[in-house]
Amino acid sequence: MKLVCDNQATLYIASNPVFHERTKHIEIAFYFVREKILFKDIVTNYVKVMNLQIFSPNPSLVEWYNRCLDVLNNVEKVSQGKDMAEVVQNKVMQFLNGRNGELKLRFERELKAGQYSGFHAECITDTWIGNHRWAFIDLTAGPFSWGPAVGGEGVRTELSLPNVEKTIGAVAEISEEQAEDLLQEAIQEKFAVFGDVQKDHQAIDILLAEIDIYELFAFNHCKGRKVKLALCEELDERMQDLKNELESFENEGSEESHRTKAVDALKRMENWNLFSESYEDYKNYTVARDTFLAHLGATLWGSMRHIISPSLADGAFHYYEKISFQLFFITQEKFRNIKQLPVDLKAIRNGLSSLVLSSQEVMFSPHMLPLSEDPALAMAFSVARRAAAVPLLLVNGTYRKTVRSYLDSSILQHQLQRLNDHGSLKGSHAHSRSTLEVPIFWFIHSDPLLIDKHYQAKALSDMVIVVQSEEPSWESHLQCNGRSLLWDLRKPIKAALAAVSEHLAGMLPLHLVYSQAHETAIEDWIWSVGCNPLSITSQGWHISKFHSDTVARSYVLTALEESIQLVNSAVHRLVMERTSEQTFKVFKSHERELVNKYNYVVSLWRRISTVSGELRYLDALRLLYTLEEASRGFVNYVDTTLASLHPIHCTRQREVKVEFDMTTIPAFLVVFLVLWFVLKPRRAKPKIN
Numbered sequence: 001m002k003l004v005c006d007n008q009a010t011l012y013i014a015s016n017p018v019f020h021e022r023t024k025h026i027e028i029a030f031y032f033v034r035e036k037i038l039f040k041d042i043v044t045n046y047v048k049v050m051n052l053q054i055f056s057p058n059p060s061l062v063e064w065y066n067r068c069l070d071v072l073n074n075v076e077k078v079s080q081g082k083d084m085a086e087v088v089q090n091k092v093m094q095f096l097n098g099r100n101g102e103l104k105l106r107f108e109r110e111l112k113a114g115q116y117s118g119f120h121a122e123c124i125t126d127t128w129i130g131n132h133r134w135a136f137i138d139l140t141a142g143p144f145s146w147g148p149a150v151g152g153e154g155v156r157t158e159l160s161l162p163n164v165e166k167t168i169g170a171v172a173e174i175s176e177e178q179a180e181d182l183l184q185e186a187i188q189e190k191f192a193v194f195g196d197v198q199k200d201h202q203a204i205d206i207l208l209a210e211i212d213i214y215e216l217f218a219f220n221h222c223k224g225r226k227v228k229l230a231l232c233e234e235l236d237e238r239m240q241d242l243k244n245e246l247e248s249f250e251n252e253g254s255e256e257s258h259r260t261k262a263v264d265a266l267k268r269m270e271n272w273n274l275f276s277e278s279y280e281d282y283k284n285y286t287v288a289r290d291t292f293l294a295h296l297g298a299t300l301w302g303s304m305r306h307i308i309s310p311s312l313a314d315g316a317f318h319y320y321e322k323i324s325f326q327l328f329f330i331t332q333e334k335f336r337n338i339k340q341l342p343v344d345l346k347a348i349r350n351g352l353s354s355l356v357l358s359s360q361e362v363m364f365s366p367h368m369l370p371l372s373e374d375p376a377l378a379m380a381f382s383v384a385r386r387a388a389a390v391p392l393l394l395v396n397g398t399y400r401k402t403v404r405s406y407l408d409s410s411i412l413q414h415q416l417q418r419l420n421d422h423g424s425l426k427g428s429h430a431h432s433r434s435t436l437e438v439p440i441f442w443f444i445h446s447d448p449l450l451i452d453k454h455y456q457a458k459a460l461s462d463m464v465i466v467v468q469s470e471e472p473s474w475e476s477h478l479q480c481n482g483r484s485l486l487w488d489l490r491k492p493i494k495a496a497l498a499a500v501s502e503h504l505a506g507m508l509p510l511h512l513v514y515s516q517a518h519e520t521a522i523e524d525w526i527w528s529v530g531c532n533p534l535s536i537t538s539q540g541w542h543i544s545k546f547h548s549d550t551v552a553r554s555y556v557l558t559a560l561e562e563s564i565q566l567v568n569s570a571v572h573r574l575v576m577e578r579t580s581e582q583t584f585k586v587f588k589s590h591e592r593e594l595v596n597k598y599n600y601v602v603s604l605w606r607r608i609s610t611v612s613g614e615l616r617y618l619d620a621l622r623l624l625y626t627l628e629e630a631s632r633g634f635v636n637y638v639d640t641t642l643a644s645l646h647p648i649h650c651t652r653q654r655e656v657k658v659e660f661d662m663t664t665i666p667a668f669l670v671v672f673l674v675l676w677f678v679l680k681p682r683r684a685k686p687k688i689n
Helices: 041-049 059-079 084-097 103-113 176-190 203-221 229-247 256-269 289-309 345-355 375-384 407-422 493-505 543-574 586-611 617-622 624-651 664-677
Strands: 009-014 028-030 128-131 135-139 146-148 322-331 361-371 385-393 399-407 435-443 457-459 464-468 475-479 483-487 512-515 518-525
Touching: 128 617, 135 289, 176 203, 176 229, 203 229, 203 256, 229 256, 345 361, 345 493, 375 385, 375 407, 407 435, 407 464, 435 493, 457 493, 493 543, 543 586, 543 617, 543 624, 586 617, 586 624, 617 624
Parallel strands: 322 361, 322 435, 435 464
Antiparallel strands: 009 028, 009 135, 128 135, 146 475, 385 399, 457 464, 475 483, 512 518
């Protein structure tokens, strides 16, 4: 958490419903802690393109900054004069007595058991997603890197974020001595090509070369500084002397070529104000600043795609008032009581409860299924178990081939579905409209076991599969800052919650996003951070407010899409219905009610969209059942209207109208002749014996 309050340039991104006012603008406060200024001039153009609003540092942001600095200063004072063991002990006691339920549960369990092998170092990052609607980027921390150990597209490297030190921060970093060294190097490099000045070149050429050097140095190291260099003041005086010398070449005694060069140089210097504090139009439009602006814009766009409005898995995710988690703990041996299982039931309940919204009710139904007493389940486990040689390329560049034991999710799903068809795994709410049952099959095995070679949990269409084994430090295929990320296979709660969130609402890992340009999913690991189950850089599994918004938005999108499809299908049937004079009066009798029901559905669409835009998702969710009933009511009334029109087509149009013309009678005669020729009686042949 030091990175939150680091005394360096910090980009703070926040989404505040107070500033929305029924718009879809996002509050983006660019606050540089070191200078305490709003970095508005750098991103104004990008924000105009993205239709965003920039707000100055509001009082809450300044208060947050001051509070963080106070905390860091107090921690530093408390830690002075203490050794590392005492500091760690105090921190552990703080966790045990604090409000962080996850850390408290972990420390209590591990300290009582006397096992510390499951504690792994957290991945230090320069980006973070908080528990509420805020996130930040520290543009001067690092360098950091994380992602797959073998590399690939989207891996977080030191070049993934804009570099302040090499662009806009370069001017502020140079000292007086460094400036003098740089000027001497530029002079030596420039005049090295002149050789013998007295013989090869004229005085006017020397003056022009000197002007070029001062011009370049002024733009690179004198412009935009808050503390002016003394060297820049000296160069300002020297530029006046150069200007006077150039004016001496304008007299009639000078050569024509020298006079022309002097006049051109004076015209170029006429509007120069290189070493003053006055504002120039070209001040902020250097190549470095433009590059920084482009990179910052891409970073902001990525943060919106990964944090504020992330991509969702393909599928329909409906809103239910009640969520029933069916926990099936499948073990090799039989346990007398469910409390004897090597799982933290309290942590599992707390984690699953955090995935649902405040308007939903949560129910738990744990079951124990020993393989020794269920032959069908033991056969399903045996058939789905596989082993494969998996090649690994570690962070240090070494190649390793390991044999992994894993469960094939597709085979296991098929076997479990067969068991479910017999009713042995169905709960009491399997066919309820207001309750969703989420079957979670939690396999507990002694040997290291994964799912599909690389995962601890997998979300399937109708179930979630989780595996747990006795390996406390499993070297994964991911790395952070040059070190492999270790998994504790004894506690797959984080992976289980990520899989359940995907099953419930289609939430994907933070590094995955859909690219419209490529028409496929792409990876970007910058925002795979935070104490949430969807990131890889932390062992925490707390759902943030951003993710709760994503869950609610997934339910809203599914309801709106299904309602729109229902209404469009009904309208299409009305369009395809054949009209006539006889059905007009009947249709007019239904017209008013059809329009009223249609307008009611459209008003619900607009109301839900408006409420969702104001981030009042709970209010939007309360309207989903009303929207579903209104949509089905419109569809049913359309079917009723069409059914009332069909008998008219069948009973009132009985006459068959035949039009006669000059060719009708000859056509009938031809038909009669053909029929007579075909059907005329033939003469019987005599029988000859």
